Amino acid sequence: MIPRPRPERFRLRRTMMFMNAQRPGLIKDAYIYGVDSIMLDLEDAVAENQKDAARFSLYHALKHIDYGDTEVIVRINGLDTPHWQEDVRVCVAGGADGVRIAKCESADDVRRIEEHVLAAEKEFGVEEGRTLLMAALESPKGILNAREICQASERMLGVAISGGDFRKSMHVRTERSGIEINTARSLMLLAAREAGIQCFDTVFTSLDDEEGFRAEVELDHAMGFDGKSLINPRQIAYVHKTFAPTEKEIATAELYVRSYEEQSKRGVGVYTVNGKMVDIPFIEDAQRVIALAKACGVYHGDL
Amino acid sequence: MKNAVGREIPDKLLTGGKEVYQGKFHMDGKAYHKAGPVVRRAEKPQESKVLGSIREACEKCGAHDGMTVSFHHAFRNGDYVTSMVMKVLVEEMGLKDLTVATTSLGSAQDLLADYIEEGKIIGVQSSGVRGRIGEVISAGKLKTPAIIRSHGGRPRAIETGELSIDITFIAASSADDYGNASGTGGKNNCGTLGYAVADSRYANHVVVVTDTLVPFPNMPAAISSIDVDCVVVVDAIGDPKKIGTKEARVTEDPRNLMMAENCARIMAATPYFKDGFSFQTGVGGPSLAVNRYLEDYMRERGIVMGFALGGMGGNICDLMDKGLVRKLLDTQDFDTKAIEHLAAHPDKHLEISTSEYANPANKGAYVNKLDFVVLAALEIDTDFNVNVLTGSDGVLRGAPGGHPDTAAGSKCCIIVTPLVRGRMATVCKKVVTVTTPGDCVDVLVTDYGIAVNPARGDLIECLDAAGIVHTTIEALQEKAYSLVGEPDELEWEDSVIAILEARDGTILDVVRKIKPVEL
Amino acid sequence: MQIETMAMAGTLESSDVQVTVEPGTAGIELRLESSVMNQYGRAIQKTVLDTLKRLGVSSARVQVVDQGALDCTIRARVECAVFRSAGISDKNIPWGGVVQ
Numbered sequence: 001m002i003p004r005p006r007p008e009r010f011r012l013r014r015t016m017m018f019m020n021a022q023r024p025g026l027i028k029d030a031y032i033y034g035v036d037s038i039m040l041d042l043e044d045a046v047a048e049n050q051k052d053a054a055r056f057s058l059y060h061a062l063k064h065i066d067y068g069d070t071e072v073i074v075r076i077n078g079l080d081t082p083h084w085q086e087d088v089r090v091c092v093a094g095g096a097d098g099v100r101i102a103k104c105e106s107a108d109d110v111r112r113i114e115e116h117v118l119a120a121e122k123e124f125g126v127e128e129g130r131t132l133l134m135a136a137l138e139s140p141k142g143i144l145n146a147r148e149i150c151q152a153s154e155r156m157l158g159v160a161i162s163g164g165d166f167r168k169s170m171h172v173r174t175e176r177s178g179i180e181i182n183t184a185r186s187l188m189l190l191a192a193r194e195a196g197i198q199c200f201d202t203v204f205t206s207l208d209d210e211e212g213f214r215a216e217v218e219l220d221h222a223m224g225f226d227g228k229s230l231i232n233p234r235q236i237a238y239v240h241k242t243f244a245p246t247e248k249e250i251a252t253a254e255l256y257v258r259s260y261e262e263q264s265k266r267g268v269g270v271y272t273v274n275g276k277m278v279d280i281p282f283i284e285d286a287q288r289v290i291a292l293a294k295a296c297g298v299y300h301g302d303l
Numbered sequence: 304m305k306n307a308v309g310r311e312i313p314d315k316l317l318t319g320g321k322e323v324y325q326g327k328f329h330m331d332g333k334a335y336h337k338a339g340p341v342v343r344r345a346e347k348p349q350e351s352k353v354l355g356s357i358r359e360a361c362e363k364c365g366a367h368d369g370m371t372v373s374f375h376h377a378f379r380n381g382d383y384v385t386s387m388v389m390k391v392l393v394e395e396m397g398l399k400d401l402t403v404a405t406t407s408l409g410s411a412q413d414l415l416a417d418y419i420e421e422g423k424i425i426g427v428q429s430s431g432v433r434g435r436i437g438e439v440i441s442a443g444k445l446k447t448p449a450i451i452r453s454h455g456g457r458p459r460a461i462e463t464g465e466l467s468i469d470i471t472f473i474a475a476s477s478a479d480d481y482g483n484a485s486g487t488g489g490k491n492n493c494g495t496l497g498y499a500v501a502d503s504r505y506a507n508h509v510v511v512v513t514d515t516l517v518p519f520p521n522m523p524a525a526i527s528s529i530d531v532d533c534v535v536v537v538d539a540i541g542d543p544k545k546i547g548t549k550e551a552r553v554t555e556d557p558r559n560l561m562m563a564e565n566c567a568r569i570m571a572a573t574p575y576f577k578d579g580f581s582f583q584t585g586v587g588g589p590s591l592a593v594n595r596y597l598e599d600y601m602r603e604r605g606i607v608m609g610f611a612l613g614g615m616g617g618n619i620c621d622l623m624d625k626g627l628v629r630k631l632l633d634t635q636d637f638d639t640k641a642i643e644h645l646a647a648h649p650d651k652h653l654e655i656s657t658s659e660y661a662n663p664a665n666k667g668a669y670v671n672k673l674d675f676v677v678l679a680a681l682e683i684d685t686d687f688n689v690n691v692l693t694g695s696d697g698v699l700r701g702a703p704g705g706h707p708d709t710a711a712g713s714k715c716c717i718i719v720t721p722l723v724r725g726r727m728a729t730v731c732k733k734v735v736t737v738t739t740p741g742d743c744v745d746v747l748v749t750d751y752g753i754a755v756n757p758a759r760g761d762l763i764e765c766l767d768a769a770g771i772v773h774t775t776i777e778a779l780q781e782k783a784y785s786l787v788g789e790p791d792e793l794e795w796e797d798s799v800i801a802i803l804e805a806r807d808g809t810i811l812d813v814v815r816k817i818k819p820v821e822l
Numbered sequence: 823m824q825i826e827t828m829a830m831a832g833t834l835e836s837s838d839v840q841v842t843v844e845p846g847t848a849g850i851e852l853r854l855e856s857s858v859m860n861q862y863g864r865a866i867q868k869t870v871l872d873t874l875k876r877l878g879v880s881s882a883r884v885q886v887v888d889q890g891a892l893d894c895t896i897r898a899r900v901e902c903a904v905f906r907s908a909g910i911s912d913k914n915i916p917w918g919g920v921v922q
Binding site for chain 3: 023024025028051052053055056057059060061063064065082085086089090093094124
């Protein structure tokens with residue numbers, strides 16, 4: 001049995017890769033590709049009459065496979081199905097790091113899952129509060145309730161938009177520009193940043209459209225997402241590359257942090273670096289860039 | 304007697320000067336007389352060598368019980384000629400005690416498994432055995448042990464006279480009525496005929512089998528009419544679409560791509576990666592995929608590959624078309640793109656024989672000039688010995704091909720394989736059969752990490768300098784066993800079903816009959 | 823647990839194992855096929871029998887068709903087949919109890 005450390009609510013989650021929890025060949029070593037989080041799927045990938053088998057498979061995978069530093073999150077079936085309660089039990093019993101709530105539409109949905117998670121933690125002797133939550137927003141209602149959803153629980157690590165269902169509910173198809181979904185992305189991002197949790201974009205499903213994928217990853221990064229859901233390991237490298245700070249960004253951040261350390265020793269509040277006025281928010285952002293660079297493995301300085 | 308890779312070779316096999324393997328290059332510098340075929344003169348002018356049927360050709364060439372016949376496998380799984388000819392010999396002519404010496408055997412020749420079971424075929428010499436033939440040989444149905452030789456070992460055995468061929472049947476995509484034969488210019492093209500060249504020069508009788516008769520002279524010809532006794536025209540010699548078998552398919556599997564990318568990184572980290580470097584890939588998915596990643600590194604450094612060697616696929620042809628490869632030295636075409644490319648670029652995409660390619664007993668095969676080779680493995684053990692012949696269950700299902708030749712000749716031999724396949728640990732304590740000795744293998748790339756042969760301290764330094772993380776092969780083996788559990792030792796009977804010759808002709812290993820586990 | 827009806831779990835895909843259980847009369851009657859029989863036949867047999875014992879199944883006809891599944895997959899498929907046979911595979915599974 002492989003004991004997993006207590007999950008961190010805030011950690012690097014540039015990439016979350018979906019894996020069918022029912023397919024032993026897939027889940028046995030999904031971590032080798034260097035993905036930040038694995039999303040073992042009990043929902044859409046699993047046929048209705050195999051939900052039970054998928055749970056047994058998931059339980060043993062969680063207990064016996066050494067996923068190392070890779071985060072393991074489980075996507076459970078929606079609240080409108082007969083499956084989600086047992087899904088929650090197996091996630092908690094197996095020691096999953098987090099549960100992704102499918103088709104989440106309100107803070108009440110989050111709290112309902114949270115109650116069951118807590119009950120399961122008690123039932124299986126798991127440390128209370130250990131299991132994290134994230135919500136997938138898949139409908140106009142979910143998007144418009146993003147604020148209350150993001151603030152619904154101390155367990156919430158982030159929210160993600162689920163493009164397939166969202167587009168269906170909006171009567172639109174995938175557009176190259178993202179015009180059909182960008183408002184929803186923005187609303188969700190605002191809500192997540194307000195609540196201080198992370199925010200993830202939906203999957204890009206046309207595996208052969210490399211150019212389209214890259215454009216979307218760049219858009220996600222520019223909009224301020226923390227990461228993206230993926231369907232294939234081939235997509236990981238480009239996301240990690242795009243989300244890592246550039247050498248120039250790192251150098252600037254270093255300069256800000258160092259100058260701040262010097263200035264604050266002398267008791268100065270606001271000052272200029274290379275002719276640019278610098279204050280506390282700049283420094284916080286610079287510190288975030290350094291932390292991200294470290295997490296991405298691209299920082300080689302001594303801060 | 305125990306050989307240099309620790310394998311026990313039965314003394315009864317060590318007759319007639321046969322030795323056990325004593326390390327790479329053990330035979331270097333030894334002199335020998337080349338064998339020569341029995342040649343029947345054709346002094347009186349004859350207008351055509353075309354005969355009416357395969358049977359007629361067999362009769363003209365004196366087909367008899369107990370003879371050895373040979374074929375090439377350029378059509379791989381699409382080959383028709385081997386089965387077509389064997390059917391005539393066995394079913395129409397009623398011959399028996401035959402030995403089949405082909406360049407390789409696969410599922411296209413499944414019919415031969417029946418003849419083995421019936422005792423009509425009593426000997427098999429091949430670079431590999433897959434499909435039903437592998438199963439029947441493994442079950443002990445072949446009267447004498449199969450002899451497995453590498454692509455370089457085969458012309459070595461032919462030229463030294465160890466393998467004497469009575470009749471060779473050469474499937475040729477086009478031929479003229481005198482026997483000038485080629486793998487292109489016909490209705491079913493296979494590309495290079497490099498496998499068949501030694502047979503055409505050393506077999507006592509040479510029969511060209513074609514489905515496209517063209518006017519004399521069919522030039523340039525891979526097989527020269529001066530070596531050909533007769534020509535037979537049939538409806539179809541093979542199906543080129545079936546050449547690209549699953550062993551030779553380019554992969555989209557992310558695991559394979561990740562490993563391929565690491566191979567390219569490693570290559571680019573060595574001093575051999577400079578303008579004019581030379582390269583070969585094996586036919587496994589991940590090794591073929593290395594080509595696509597090499598391109599980036601070559602452009603970045605502004606260098607061009609001097610030559611690519613061995614089997615050719617569309618992707619290496621693409622690299623040439625982009626101006627990134629100067630010459631292709633081609634022994635086998637893996638897809639229609641490569642076949643067409645060979646015909647279209649006679650100035651730089653060149654056919655070579657397997658003797659030129661890899662024969663360790665000539666005056667210097669091209670593998671000796673190879674910088675890099677990237678190869679697959681069924682198993683590799685902690686001594687870096689590789690098995691590409693037997694499955695982990697002890698059954699014959701693979702082919703050394705050019706594996707041992709290129710590993711021995713090249714400056715940097717990279718083995719690329721997933722750590723486990725299903726429940727089989729690819730990286731293991733002891734391979735079932737040694738087909739390529741560990742002293743020829745330099746780097747192992749798996750999906751769980753990279754290991755360098757400790758004998759190659761220079762390469763370890765290169766990887767460290769490039770920041771490429773690597774571990775020990777023992778650590779990889781332990782990881783493999785931690786995933787799948789430690790396998791039980793296979794149980795064997797005494798009888799030897801196959802002899803694995805090292806490329807120099809010594810005995811590297813033997814395969815015994817497996818004793819299946821019964822619960 | 824009692825094997826009530828015939829039930830099956832798993833597939834014939836590579837790395838998976840298909841397990842079928844049926845009511846039996848003479849203890850555990852196990853029929854095992856595996857693509858890795860020569861190396862892991864005994865280990866697979868042990869895993870299957872241990873899992874059945876843990877579930878308290880003392881009488882059943884069990885057919886296992888293995889395509890190189892890892893131990894954790896074998897346990898999952900055996901358990902699922904047994905729970906399905908008893909009609910209780912959908913909820914209140916004793917995770918960490920007899921299922922472990």
